Amino acid sequence: MQQKLRLYNTLSRQKEEFTPLNPPFVGMYVCGPTVYSNVHLGNVRTFTSFDVLFRYLKHLDYKVRYVRNITDVGHLVDDADDGEDKIGKKARLENLEPMEIVQRYTNDFHFVMHQLNNLPPSIEPTATGHLMEQIHMIKILIEKDMAYEVNGSVYFNVRKYHEKYGYGKLSGRNIDDLIAGSRSLDGQDEKKDSLDFALWKKATGGHIMRWDAPWSEGFPGWHLECSVMSHKYLGKTFDIHGGGMDLQFPHHECEIAQGKATHDENPVRYWLHTNMLTVNGQKMSKSLGNSILPNQLFSGQHELLDKPYSPMSLRFAMLQAHYRSTMDISNDALTAASKAYKKLMNGLRIARELTYDESLTVDKNEKAIKQINSIADSIYRGLNDDLNTAVAIAGLFNMQKKLNTIQLGQLQTEALDKATFDRMKKVFIEIPRDVLGLLEEKPDNFEYALDLILEDYKAAKSIKDYNKVDHIRAKLKQMGLSVKDMKHKIEWAYEE
């Protein structure tokens, strides 16, 4: 079966079969966080979606170079071309060195990524680590007459670019509408045209972060770093570029313009954008003041939360929504996800223990063989259909029904052919662990302590001390666990 992976390309506005430029190598760039504050759940959603893509591409045996940058300079307040640098502002308010701010929130970001079991990227470059390359790209753009200098600042000439290549294709914006919608220049602005964007800004009085450049002591524009770093590590044209939908315009549109104007080639083949995480239908955003931070969710310390939710419950909730759909964070969704996650972990525990004795001759159950293969196909079909993790999860739960029938003794593993048995076990173990990135969450010494309790339970049962049996069951229930009395053994499971 296995049809190919198809991804929705924002540029062509349709799903396209994914064919890398140089298989088996894949180059993937994702815009990283601006490290001036703690990442919120919205940011986490975007990075987790691309983590699943990274994982799935690796699962498909591609050799992926995943570059995710850290924005540590140049992103100005209000995403505009004027005003304070977000990091510089925070440093000023807290009376700290800007790099202390950068380090603090980079550490926070890494910690959260680790809690969510997101894999580290292959390369994590910073904007301040690539000043020389940024200055170099600006020089090329000036040489090509695609950029101009005014009073020590350098701007990209959008109209000139548009005449040669066409501007606005990614976001579907028509340049004439953009011109009509943009504020007219009142003579105060040094840009020739309000559509132009900064490549280099001269640092004025209070600006803390500044570097020497041919045009002035200043700092790079926000869009430039991603063009420079993606080119340096992935080449003039690379396979996948991702980020949240809110970056489509102007950030990614400007990246395309910079890359194409510099190298005369389209920088990116597949543009992927995640939809927004919302709170009561409104985009989660620091500036709107509705952010929920991961540690607030894990501790339950937030006015909108009824109780704490674990990192894997959050990850599961995110995977239950398709990455191009909005996802509203709610107690109901998180509670349901937490339950479903535990159920899946119970399935994993069953799957890991399954054995197959090839020396046994058992009549084959053709119906079950067919069903299991068709479920495995459906899981891949979901993932191949623009990474539809919700469909893949539904398939895993269908597969789990089969595992349950095996556990209950209604289906013998040997009634399956060996290939189907191996496939079932492999898919059920590898998709949650390697592709969805779901870890089994359990306290330290958990299993050891439970073994002791179950020994007690067995002993009480053998002498028919049912008070004690009920007592142990009730206590375990409080801990979110249940006891499974089976014919030849006693086991525990997560309470569903």
Ligand code: AMP
């Ligand atoms: P920032 O640090 O603001 O540049 O954002 C880092 C990433 O998080 C970008 O890819 C944004 O598009 C993404 N992002 C920001 N807010 C949300 C949200 N509410 N839901 C999903 N992604 C978001």
Ligand code: ZN
């Ligand atoms: Zn970027």
